[in-house]
Amino acid sequence: MALHIGAVAPDFTQESTEGSIHFHDWIGKDWVILFSHPKDFTPVCTTELGAVSKLKPEFEKRHIKAIGVSVDPVESHKKWIADIEDTQNAKMNFPILGDSDKKVSKLYDMIHPEWNDTLTVRSVFIIDPNKKIRLIITYPASTGRNFQEILRVIDSLQLTDSHSVATPADWKQGQDVIIAPSLQDPDEMKKKFPKGWKELRPYLRVTPQPDK
Numbered sequence: 001m002a003l004h005i006g007a008v009a010p011d012f013t014q015e016s017t018e019g020s021i022h023f024h025d026w027i028g029k030d031w032v033i034l035f036s037h038p039k040d041f042t043p044v045c046t047t048e049l050g051a052v053s054k055l056k057p058e059f060e061k062r063h064i065k066a067i068g069v070s071v072d073p074v075e076s077h078k079k080w081i082a083d084i085e086d087t088q089n090a091k092m093n094f095p096i097l098g099d100s101d102k103k104v105s106k107l108y109d110m111i112h113p114e115w116n117d118t119l120t121v122r123s124v125f126i127i128d129p130n131k132k133i134r135l136i137i138t139y140p141a142s143t144g145r146n147f148q149e150i151l152r153v154i155d156s157l158q159l160t161d162s163h164s165v166a167t168p169a170d171w172k173q174g175q176d177v178i179i180a181p182s183l184q185d186p187d188e189m190k191k192k193f194p195k196g197w198k199e200l201r202p203y204l205r206v207t208p209q210p211d212k
């Protein structure tokens, strides 16, 4: 069955470069970026895993853990990690699942046979601390992912989960946000948005980011 935003992320136990992982236990109270790559020892994937390692300080600020997956075995991942660290000037600091039996790839629909029968595509899942899927993106094999965009989405999710707002196109931390259309009571709005707001249309009201 297709996975949807809002569904509980399927649980699994699988081997990784950091030992056996029971996914829901491993998530704990954190946000998770689960991302698949087609194959070890390939150029785009090498740059991606280096880029994700370098984002560790940004992940820590937001309580995010990253976890990679491909159908290559853990032993292969471990050999490849030496190349990643050498060429990307990065120290690997998150686990990669060795999904040789395709348990995780199948659970998360990461194999798209119209592209390739056996390899995983470049999938990304953002999973929240309640183990719910909050974002799904699939990239083609030839396009390295924009992990700044994935961080930006987590910033938006963390903000909109705790305030009655949504974020506009191309929003970044610190920029104005949109008041949720469901919020209509003026007294409640004044309490929630003491800096005020601009009503461009009754359904489009913008306010400074409330937690800044």
Ligand code: BEZ
Binding pocket: 038, 039, 042, 043, 044, 045, 046, 141, 142
């Ligand atoms: C890569 O990571 O470079 C790659 C992997 C599979 C197909 C094409 C490119």
